[in-house]
Amino acid sequence: MTEIVRELTEDEWGSIVHLSKAVGWDYHRKEVEMIFKNGTVFGIDDNEKLVACAALISYDEKKIGSIGMVIVLQSHQGKGLGRKLTEACMNRKAQTQSLMLIATKEGESLYRKVGFQTTDTIVKYTSSSFESFNDFVHAQSFEQFMLQDVVDLDAAAFGERREGFLQDRIKQASKAYVRYKDEKIDGYGLAIDTPYNRIIGPLICKTDEGAIDIIRALLIGYSGRVRIDLPKKRERVEAFLQKSGFSLSATPPLMVKGELPDRNGTLISIAAQAFG
Structure with missing residues (x-):
């Protein structure tokens, strides 16, 4: 060859x-x-x-x-x-x-x-059988007028703006939720359904409590396989996942060449490993 x-x-x-x-x-x-x-x-x-x-x-x-x-x-x-x-x-x-x-x-x-x-290390959780979520959550469905607020939240968490990607990913999502606090959006999350599983991500929130609420919203009424990749260990979120029937399935290394822009620590789960 x-x-x-x-x-x-x-x-x-x-x-x-x-x-x-x-x-x-x-x-x-x-x-x-x-x-x-x-x-x-x-x-x-x-x-x-x-x-x-x-x-x-x-x-x-x-x-x-x-x-x-x-x-x-x-x-x-x-x-x-x-x-x-x-x-x-x-x-x-x-x-x-x-x-x-x-x-x-x-x-x-x-x-x-x-x-x-x-x-760092990516913390990958998967589940084929988890606790069903059917109760009230403090999150609401994404609407197009919310896009710029979501893009701004995402940019501060990820380190640069990715509006084009988010527009496409939201269209692809089976569910998209935001969470309000003090009349401002303080988090958002997407559920992407594939032939293999439901991917939870990207998910960005200013608090772990809010992130858990968004995860619950994205899984209400769903009973198939689920995957969520955390970009670093988050004890409270991981404790919730484990209690809900998720298992730690892999911890691949996150590697960088150069210096990443500042991130504010609110990136809870990534879109997919290819997208960083």
Whole structure:
């Protein structure tokens, strides 16, 4: 094989989904399309078959770039393809843009070699059977007039504005809730339904109590599999999840190259590992 890195096009989503399934990951069409809409995807072929890919996702101000969806077919691992694709993403970033990624335990050493440092741990919780929530919650459904307040909350939590991404993600959401306190929105959360589970995130709130209320709102009447990825340990939120039937399923490392913009500590759960 030539190991030539090329930029993929959106109509190749099927090859990416197939590659994802081959390694036991759960990327699906809508998520891959969202990644293309917000970033650039690179791939490597062997005999005209996609065997590896990776994406660089950027937001409005290009302060932060997230490298995600780094997949290498098992038969082609150990050949440096992951590094080639990561370097392609690094070469495409804006000059002043810092990079982040959520690594696998196996991939952590590779990313260290190209300048990333481990800064924290993602705390992934999943559940296939949890306590049903059917009671009153202090949250209300998102309406379009709330968008700018939600974007402002998100920017302070994430470190840069990502209005375009949020507009698309809210349209994709099966549920979107906000929480008011003192007549101001102090939190919001989205539920994204996939063929595999319901993802809770992004979820941003100024208090853990409010975050729990939003989680409850997003799960009312739902009984399927659920996933929520916390960007750091949050004892009160984790205690609630454990009591409700969730289990800690993974703790992948969060890695950064450069310095991330200031964050105010209100990011409770991330949109997905590819989006940082």
